[in-house]
Amino acid sequence: MTELQQTKNSFKFIGKVTRIDKDGAFKEEESTKGKNQGRLYRSLRFGVKTSPNNEMTVQMFSFQPEEVFLWNSDKAKKAKENHKEYKGERIPFEQWVEEEESLREEGYAVLQSRIGLVYDENGKLKSKGLPSYVASKEIFDQLNNNDNVIVEGSIGYSKYENQQGKVVQQKNFNIEKVYRLKDIDFEDEKFKEITYFEQEIVYVDAELDQDNKKVYVTGRTIDYYKDWHDIQFVIDYSDGKDGIDEGMQKLAKSFLKRIKFGDLLHIFGDALNRVDVEEVEDDGGEEEDFTAILGGKAKPSHAQGYVVRNYIQEMRILGVESWEKKVYKEEDFIKDELIENEDDNLQDELGGKKKEKSNNPFDTDDDPFANGGTIEISDDDLPF
Known part of the structure; x- marks a missing residue:
């Protein structure tokens, strides 16, 4: 029997801070x-408004460390x-x-978390590594x-049981x-919303919602302790109007027909927590025209409809970066033989969008913080 392997993930949101002034933030x-009874802890929770109608909640929690x-x-x-x-x-x-x-002057870095909240006199962002316990307080004090x-x-x-x-x-x-x-302008025509995530999942199943042009995917995530959770992901193959996005439709069909239970996928996409507002005109129906009967002014145009909020x-899910077939079986998650996918271009095979710099904000050469005090650390040098 092969041990369950942790499924890695990451996210990156860009936006405006919200709710950091709320009680309990x-x-x-x-x-x-519990076993940590009596230990001091700090928690931080606030919103990141990534567009006028989308807001993600982020958080930080840590006990006061004994060692760094x-x-x-x-x-x-x-x-x-x-x-x-x-x-x-x-x-x-x-x-x-x-x-x-x-310690910082001697070249020592703390790897647990990193913040850059202050610009120096030359306009460069000063960043530093901190224990999460310390970082949460500095973030709260300075934002x-x-x-x-x-936020990454x-x-x-x-x-939990409700x-x-x-x-x-x-x-x-x-x-x-x-x-x-320094600045985010939602009204700028060059503005592009970023609520990016990447996630490795074990494929469980998928269900088609043809009316809404969506496929609901159940992906199994495995944590560090080998515990697993079945999480719902969504493939939206509409074009945002009344039509169909052919690339996303192909991806939806792939999840319904080609990908099987136990396949290991590295997916990427956007995390959404938004309100879609739609104004619907009131046709008046058979209601009497009281303006004509009683006089007065007609109802203003801005009040002649009602708002639908979704x-x-x-x-x-926007696409797939990697696909390994038959990694796990149903019975107790026993790992099966890895079958490598010989076709590297999974966009052609499965559909969806291609992972490029335009939709992968982690993969960038023009990192604004590259020269802002960050200590460069090679992955090969890390002990984990």
Whole structure:
């Protein structure tokens, strides 16, 4: 029997800060239950308005650490040159607090989270690595509603039983990086909304909603502890009007017919939490014209309709980056033989959109923070 493997994910939202002024947006309290009873923790929760009608909620939670993990790229490089292994260093949290600046000058970086909220006199963003426990407080202290930010992190899935006894699946967008932007103008014709996510899933099944031109995909995610959650994703193959997007329709058909239970997919798309507003004209029906009978003014045009609001909360799939067939079987998630897909162009085979820089904000050469104080760390140097 092969162990379940964690399915990785990430997200990136760009927008304006909201709700950071609400009661409970930031908390610093002692835990009152469980194995962490008596430990101090901090939590942060606020919104990121990514367009006039879409708002994502992001959060951060961490206990006060006993130790801080530090990484030094120069030491890692020298160790590699000498065919030795460098695993980073750990120091007491209190020591890190006292020596934070000197440690940073010596080339030590904290990898847990990174923030860049202040621009220097040359207009460059100053960023630094911090323990999440410290970062959450600095973010809360330095950000206000309507500030422009980029937020990156990972997605956590969990479930709970509500008061009606129904099991509810929920997802949390956990903050790992926050950077301040100088300006976002939703009205600018060049503005492009970014609510991007990537997620590895084990395919379970899919269901067609032909009336709404959607396919609802159940994808199984596996966490670090080997626990799994069945999450709903959506493929919308409408063109946004009355027609069909042929590429997305092909992707929808692929999920319905070609992809099978146990296949491992790396999907990407947009996370939505928005309100679609539609104004519908009132035809008047058979109602009497009281203006003609009684006099007065006619009802103003802006009041002659009613508004229909559609609330949309979706993890919308736009495409597939990788596809491994028959990775898992139904019985207890026993891993089967990996069958490699010989066709690298999954857009041609499955449909959907091509993953390019235009729709993958993680893959960019013009990172505005590249020279803003970030310590460059090679993936090969990391201990995990």
